Amino acid sequence: MHTLSQLRSGELAGISRLDLSCGLTEFPEEIYHLADSLEILNLSGNLLSSLPDDLPRLHRLKVIFCSDNQFQQLPEVLGRCPQLSMVGFKANQISSVSAASLPQALRWLILTDNQLSQLPAELGQCLSLQKLMLAGNQLQSLPAELAACQDLELIRIAANQLEALPDWLFTLPKLAWLAFAGNPFCKAPPVRSSQIIDWQDLQIAEQLGEGASGLIYKASWQIDEAIQDVALKLFKGTLTSDGLPQCEMAASLAAGKHPALIGAIGEVKHHPEQTPALLMPLIASGFSNLAGPPSLESCTRDIYHKDQRFSLASTLRILSSIADAAAHLHAAQILHGDLYAHNILLKADGETLLGDFGAASFYTDSRLQKIEVKAFAYLLEELVSRTEGSQAMLNGLIHLQTNCAQNNLDNRPTFAEINQIITTLSNH
Structure with a gap:
């Protein structure tokens, strides 16, 4: 994080990314001193409610983040920034978006956790749009014109007021990652025989990690006379970019058990502060993420280590286990919504675990499985391009x-x- 004093002293001359979070109520004029180098501007976590009309002076600007501020509308000046391709205004009070505010080069739009009830039809003219994040608004419909955005690959519309998924979603040729839980049309079925764990039976140890929806701790669980090492997820209870924590919990519990899923043991009750909590198996040592999440530049595609390579046997095992886990989920009418390499844990021998149900949704329309198959196609492409073996x-x-x-x-x-095909290939 940078400081105003660094900016004003000239210490930051020539930088391509500026991060300022210091209670700003006005846009600092000194930012224009960086006009010939600045590409990423992050003003999240301030008290801003407007941007200056001469913002296009930042003629190299590609990315702007203004999350956690006090904007009530998406600034129209953004539409006049010629190279701007990523716009992030999460957690403001935005209730309106005008056509004028949409940059021509827009690839990635984040308006999560605002007060939008509608979007302009002109959003469908942003033909480079790949990633659209709208969870946690009051949208009752999406503009039909978005069907023209044939490059859309990821859409987050969870926790809105949608009465149905629009049919045009199923015509988007590249759509692979979709989250829509928490809308009136998406009802979670009752979880059968979910195990209830009493908070008093847990001993909490060190924190293992933190995700968008919660904190994960190592814990000891006393069952009768035995003690079992487990993982405990304490939900933050707030909206994430993917959706609502309670929807994640419902999907995790409904998913059931599968050897390639990081499932759930049961729901934890009687937390002292009534915090929602989920008990999960403790992941054995030796697992690591198959890839890193997308970067600002890659937008929707995961980042692999440049020297990462796989044996044919390892690739086949990864693909088979993930396809089988996905088939298991879809048999329960659960769309994972985030089938990505960065949500897959891998051991050296190819053993895999698929986790993170933050974008999961229950569904009844069988076409949704085929959207997730597109995500699997991207995973397949990434792995095959890094696999050595029989041509x-x-x-x-x-x-x-x-x-x-x-x-x-x-x-x-x-x-x-898919799994049958991979099994046949593996047996040859």
Whole structure:
């Protein structure tokens, strides 16, 4: 994080990214001194409610973050910034978005946790749009014109007031990651025989990690006379970019058990502060993330280590276990919504675990499985490009990837069919 004094002294001359969070109520004029170098401007966590009309003086600006401020409308000046492709205004009080505020080069729009009841039809003219994050608003519909945004790959519309998913969603050829839980049309079924764990039976140890929706701790769970090491997730109880924590909990519990899923043991009750909590298996040592999450530049695609390579046997095991886990979820009518390499844990021998149900949604429309198959196609592409082995076998996986990636989702295979194909390839 930078400081105003650094900015004013000239110490930051030539930087390409500026991060300022210091209670700003006005846009600092000194930022214009960086006009010839600044590409990323992060003013999140301030008290701003407007941006200056001469913002386009920052002629190299590609990314702007103004989350956690006091904006009531998306500033129209953004639409006049020629290179601006990523706009993030999460957690403001934005109730209106005008067509004038939409940059021509827009790829990634974040308006999570605002007060939007509608969006302009002109959003459909942003033909480069890949990522649209609208969770936690009051939207009752989406503009039909968005069907023209054929490059859309990720959409977050959880926790709104939508009565149905629009049919045009199923015509988007690249859509792979979708979250819509917490809308009136998306009801979580009752979880059958979910185990209830009493808070008093847990001994909390060190914190293991933190995600968008909660904190994860190591814990000891006393069951009768035995003690079991487990993981405890304490939900923050607030909206995330993907949706609502209670929807994540419901999906985790409904998912049931599968060897390639980081499932849930049960719901924890009687927390002293009534914090929602979930008990999960403790992940054994030796696992690491298959890849890192997307960068600002890659937008929707995960980041792998440049030297990362896989054996054919390892790739086949990863793909088979993830396809089988996805088939298990879809048999329960659960859309994972975030089927990504960065949500897959991997051991050296190819054993995998799929986690993070933050974007999961319950569904009844069978076409939604085919949207998730597109996500699997991207994963397949990433792995095959980093796999060494028989070219004939690789050609078989490439053919499968082509089928999973078809623009017409009706022509894509189901996860059960995908797993059968991978099993056949593995046996050759």
